[in-house]
Amino acid sequence: MKTDREGARAPGSFCMARTPAGIDVPPGLFLTSYTGLTDKPRNDTPFLRHLLVHPAHPADMGALLTSFANLVFELGRRWRFTLASGRFGTLARDMAYSTTIRRRRRTRRIDRAGNPAAIGRWLLFVAGLVALMVVVGGITRLTESGLSIAYWKPVSGILPPLDAEAWQRTFAAYQATPEYRLVNRGMTLDEFKSIFWWEYVHRLLGRLIGLAYGFPLLVLWMRRRIPSGLKPRLLLIFLLGGAQGLLGWFMVKSGLVHEPQVSHYRLAAHLLLAILIFSLLLWTALDLLEPRHGSRQRRWRAMAMVLLLLVVVQIGLGALVAGLKAGYAFNTWPKMGEHWLPPELFALKPFWRNFFDNAIMVQFLHRLNAMLVAGWCLLIAVSTWRFEAPPRTIAAALALLLLIVGQIWLGIVTLVEGVPVAIAAAHQAGAVLVLALTLYFLHMNRRTAHHL
Ligand code: HEM
Numbered sequence: 335m336k337t338d339r340e341g342a343r344a345p346g347s348f349c350m351a352r353t354p355a356g357i358d359v360p361p362g363l364f365l366t367s368y369t370g371l372t373d374k375p376r377n378d379t380p381f382l383r384h385l386l387v388h389p390a391h392p393a394d395m396g397a398l399l400t401s402f403a404n405l406v407f408e409l410g411r412r413w414r415f416t417l418a419s420g421r422f423g424t425l426a427r428d429m430a431y432s433t434t435i436r437r438r439r440r441t442r443r444i445d446r447a448g449n450p451a452a453i454g455r456w457l458l459f460v461a462g463l464v465a466l467m468v469v470v471g472g473i474t475r476l477t478e479s480g481l482s483i484a485y486w487k488p489v490s491g492i493l494p495p496l497d498a499e500a501w502q503r504t505f506a507a508y509q510a511t512p513e514y515r516l517v518n519r520g521m522t523l524d525e526f527k528s529i530f531w532w533e534y535v536h537r538l539l540g541r542l543i544g545l546a547y548g549f550p551l552l553v554l555w556m557r558r559r560i561p562s563g564l565k566p567r568l569l570l571i572f573l574l575g576g577a578q579g580l581l582g583w584f585m586v587k588s589g590l591v592h593e594p595q596v597s598h599y600r601l602a603a604h605l606l607l608a609i610l611i612f613s614l615l616l617w618t619a620l621d622l623l624e625p626r627h628g629s630r631q632r633r634w635r636a637m638a639m640v641l642l643l644l645v646v647v648q649i650g651l652g653a654l655v656a657g658l659k660a661g662y663a664f665n666t667w668p669k670m671g672e673h674w675l676p677p678e679l680f681a682l683k684p685f686w687r688n689f690f691d692n693a694i695m696v697q698f699l700h701r702l703n704a705m706l707v708a709g710w711c712l713l714i715a716v717s718t719w720r721f722e723a724p725p726r727t728i729a730a731a732l733a734l735l736l737l738i739v740g741q742i743w744l745g746i747v748t749l750v751e752g753v754p755v756a757i758a759a760a761h762q763a764g765a766v767l768v769l770a771l772t773l774y775f776l777h778m779n780r781r782t783a784h785h786l
Contacts, residue, residue, distance in 0.1 A: 449559070450561055450622040450623075450625070451622065451623060453554065453559075453560070453561065453564075453622055454618075454619045454620075454621075454622030454623035455619070455623070456550055457615050457616075457618050457619035457622070458615075458616070458619040458623070459546070460543065460546055460547045460615050461612055461615035461616045461619060461770075463539070463542070463543045463546060464543060464608060464611055464612045464615060465612060465763070465766045465770070466539065467536070467539050467540065467543060467608065468605070468608050468609075468612070468762060468763075468766055469759055469762050469763045469766070470532075470535060470536050470539055471536055471604075471605075471608070472656075472758065472759050472762035472763075473532060473755065473759045474532040474533055474535075474536045475601070475656065476753070476755045476758050476759060477529065477532050477755060478513075478517075478529060479528075479529040479530070479531075479532035479533045479536075480533055480536075480586060480589070480596060481508075481511060481513045481533075481586060481589045481590060481594060481596070482508055482526065482529040482530045482532075482533045483504070483507075483508075483530065483533045483534065483537070483586075484507040484508050484510065484511050484590055485507055486583040486586070488541070488579065491537065492538065492541055494530075494534055501523060501527075502523075504530065505523050505526050508526060508530075511589075511590050511594065512589070512590065512591070512592060512593060512594040513589065513594030516594050517594050537582075540578070540579055540582065543575065544575055544576075544579070547571070547572065547575060548572060548575075551568055551572060561622070564618065564621075567614065567618055568618070570614070571611060571614050571615060571618075574607065574610065574611050574614070575611060577607065578604070578607050578608060578611060581600070581603060581604050581607055582604055584600060585597065585600035585601055585603075585604050588600050595659075596657065597657070598653070598654050598656075598657025598658050598690075598691075599657075599690070601653055601656065601657035602650055602653035602654050602657060604653075605649065605650075605652075605653040606646070606649065606650055606653070609646065609649055609766075609769060612766065612769070612770075613769065613773055616770060616773050616774075617773060617777060620773070620774065620777045621777075624777065624778075627777050627778050627780060628778075628779075628780050628781065629724075629727070629778065629779040629780070629781075631723070631779060632781075633717065633721065634714065634717070634718065634723065634727060634731075634775075634779040635776065635779040635780065635781060637710070637713070637714045637717065638714070638772065638775050638776035638779055639776060640710060641707070641710055641711060641714065641734075641772050641775075641776075642769075642772050642773065642776055644703065644706055644707045644710055645707060645768055645769055645772050646769075647703055648700065648703050648704060648707055648765070649765050649769065651696060651699050651700040651703055652700055652761075652765060654690065654696045654700075655693075655696055655697050655700050656758075658691070658693040658696055659693070660693035660694070660696050660697040660700075661697070661748060661749055661752075661753040661758070662752060662753060663693060663694065663697065664676070664694065664697060664749075665749055665750055665751070665752050666749075666750065667701075667746045667749060667750055668701075670694070670697070670698060670701075675698075676694050676698065678692070678694045678695075679692070679694060679695045679698060680692075680695070681694070697749075700745075704741075704742050704745060707738055707768075708735075708738050708739065708742060711731070711734055711735045711738050712735060714731050714734070714735075714775075715728075715731040715732050715734070715735045718731045726778065727775075727778055727779065730771070730774065730775045730778060731775065733771060734768075734771045734772060734775055737764070737767055737768055737771055738768055740764065741761070741764040741765065741767075741768050744757060744760055744761040744764050745761055748761045
């Protein structure tokens, strides 16, 4: 074949196309009929790449025959090579690869049975309801309403007291609790109603989320509309939702015995389980709504995972601060009172208890870890810019940095102002937003089959 300096064919010369397998085939013959592709090879068919030839005419029976001949030849060549060299690995790898391709095509075919985008939007909606639930839960705690309903009736409790007698019964149950005896003795029925409604709305929203998730899940399942690989995860989310209801009552119960205060461990567990359910819902929604998300870049994936860990630790510490009412002490910033390191940091014994039960240490850690979160996110933003990440990745990193700075500012105001309800509730909402954007950034940079 005559070519000029650049390897291009000389005009008007008759040329044979050479496959990567070194087979010369006459012009006009090519393989599209076999691969079903146009002239650009798809990168998920390495096994077939060797057989591609230069296209000359689309629907050429000769091309089909030639490609089939090539395929037989190629398979024969590989078997001979494998038998001769004993390197079954190469053939096995290629076979495995095409099996993966076949499996992926099959799942894609099944996925098409459902409507991934609609299911993704439904999951996003439920995630939004869970985020709202976290904030309503925070307001219920901040308004000291969490212990107002001294019983748990998952089904019949859906209705509030509808008449005076029913209100009297509910109020009487509350009057038997430590909170009424030790904190709200002499409270009137009307005053009781103001704390009752927050707890009632919190529990009602929990039931509504159960319905908004459980009912569509049941319908989709029965109509076989759930994308195949998602069933276990959607079932897990349902079970975790049920467990969250139980954990919520288990937490309330801890405040109905001696002290009118729920266990800060159970509060932290309740908040962290809510955060886990929210994350699973959001991640699954992103899987369905952003299937193209993914990156070959390990750097941002690894950094995003570290950030996610720091944010989850920060949320856990925040729950301990809230549960121990630590926000009502040391209402100064940046110092804690007169000190950078208050002397009471290690006041408790044994030593480990300081990190969970010592309100001063927990507040100190919440402040310190917030700076770690901000510093690490700054590092991510700078590295996305420095290493020329795709514009969407740079924008997401910058948005995350701004959100975290805003959340820190809200935290400082919550502390300095002595935990006003509205600001503290906004701080709680900000924490969920920081988590959501961190998950989104990680999802953008996730590893997928297409980005191996
Ligand atoms: C990335 C930064 C931060 C995140 C993600 C975060 C998250 C949280 C969360 C989830 C809570 C628990 C709310 C609850 O259970 O109701 C909380 C509580 C709290 N945070 Fe932060 N926080 C951050 C930074 C800060 C900073 C910098 C301060 C102050 C210097 C601060 C002060 C507080 C206070 C005082 C509370 C207790 C409020 C209450 O009793 O409800 N936070 N935080």
